[in-house]
Amino acid sequence: MLTVTELAGQKLQGIMAEKNISNYALRVFVSGGGCSGLNYGMTFAEAPEPTDETFEANGMKIVVDPDSLPYLAGAEIDYVDSLMGGGFRIENPNAVQTCSCGSSFRTEAGEQGQSCQC
Numbered sequence: 001m002l003t004v005t006e007l008a009g010q011k012l013q014g015i016m017a018e019k020n021i022s023n024y025a026l027r028v029f030v031s032g033g034g035c036s037g038l039n040y041g042m043t044f045a046e047a048p049e050p051t052d053e054t055f056e057a058n059g060m061k062i063v064v065d066p067d068s069l070p071y072l073a074g075a076e077i078d079y080v081d082s083l084m085g086g087g088f089r090i091e092n093p094n095a096v097q098t099c100s101c102g103s104s105f106r107t108e109a110g111e112q113g114q115s116c117q118c
Helices: 006-018
Strands: 025-032 038-045 053-057 060-064 076-082 085-091 095-098 104-107
Touching: 006 060, 006 076, 006 085
Parallel strands: 025 060
Antiparallel strands: 025 038, 038 104, 053 060, 076 085, 095 104
16 A cells, blocks of 8 residues: 655645646556666556556545556655755655665665666
8 A cells, every 4th residue: 555645745736736636646657767766756646547546645536557556556656845946756665776866776675776876
């Protein structure tokens, strides 16, 4: 299961309200590539696919495809505000190595990517 912090949920709901898509779900996925082997991705989905896992966390409906689900089990989406700007960050207990930019990771299975360009 994937969780969303209260702040991340508020930020996501604000974005969805601005875009007038409050009834959409947050799609979270993993794809190959990145400097650590796998990349995180998030987008908004009007409706889940038939094979998606769907659940709610902190007011957000979340959908995850079956291929991404094992990589995201136990992960948490947070929103971090810093002097360099704010952004969403995924804390993932399945990651054994994370790129310095936080957008890619490697699991114990050892997926490999290119050298870091962050």
